[in-house]
Amino acid sequence: MGIKLSRRGWNNVIIISVVLFIAAIQFPELIRARLEPEASQTSPTIQSLLPEQAVISRLVLPQHVFTAQDGRWIVDPQIEQQPGTVIEHWQSISGTLVDDATMEQLKPQLNAPKTVEVWLHAADEPVRVTVYQLPQFWLLKSWQGNWLAISVDESYLFPH
Template identity: 30%
Template sequence: MMRLSRKAWNNVVIISMLLMIFFFNGLHKKLNTQPVEEGVQALLPEQSFILAMAFPELKIERIGTSWRSQSQQETTWQGNEQQLEQLVELWQHQKLTIANLPVSKISQTSADYVASVWLAGEQLPAVYQLYNIDQQYYLLDKRLQRVFELEQADAAKLFPLYPF
């Protein structure tokens, strides 16, 4: 049997407790992460609640049960309350195809358009950047580092202010 002093045994106990903490912390994160599915994924997390959306020219905010828009500058699209609600619903329930394009490749070019979405329970907005590369539209989810492939019709619905 090993003969260790009281101080040495304390160090053994401390190190073993630290190892257990790291093990359980890693196990907890591994058990709670959703497996990344290839193919079609939701743009926003299910059960998410949109509080506000911002485009470069327009900000949309939830006021009670309705929506209000504030123009940051002159815009061609002036959505009424029903159109604003439809736009928010579209963002909330949109499912898109994951692209076979690495984030590093898409990050080398500048984004054509940007949308920020504030969700309940989140401190920072989710930022989505629209790219047009080789006549194909891509949407980069900056928060989760995912790249979605978009048809022009879907991009036009999600970004009504962008001139397609």
């Protein structure tokens, strides 16, 4: 009881066999790719500007000084937006870590730095943050001395 196939039938058998053979060879690689943790994939590292549990007690921007007084924020000179919002922005800033090679490429564009002093509760010295504004993003030097890139509007960092 043999199966008699036409020429077209044998072509289909060969094609299906080749496809199954390729699938069998690729299957372990497909499984390995699915099971690898996502952390091993090349994704930019996100880092906080300030220490995790840091609480800001004073913020000295180029144009404004924010001081915590009796549970509320005093700003000199006055601003339109809520001072607490600006403090929250600075407290929660996280950015993409910029490697040394990228910093070398960016150096010619780095001019007119701004310095921001962030005073934290129970700290003797402020965290001094150097800030550069580039056309597409901001560069900020974190408390750990690493450069972070963030994309926000200027008013997010420096109120008018």
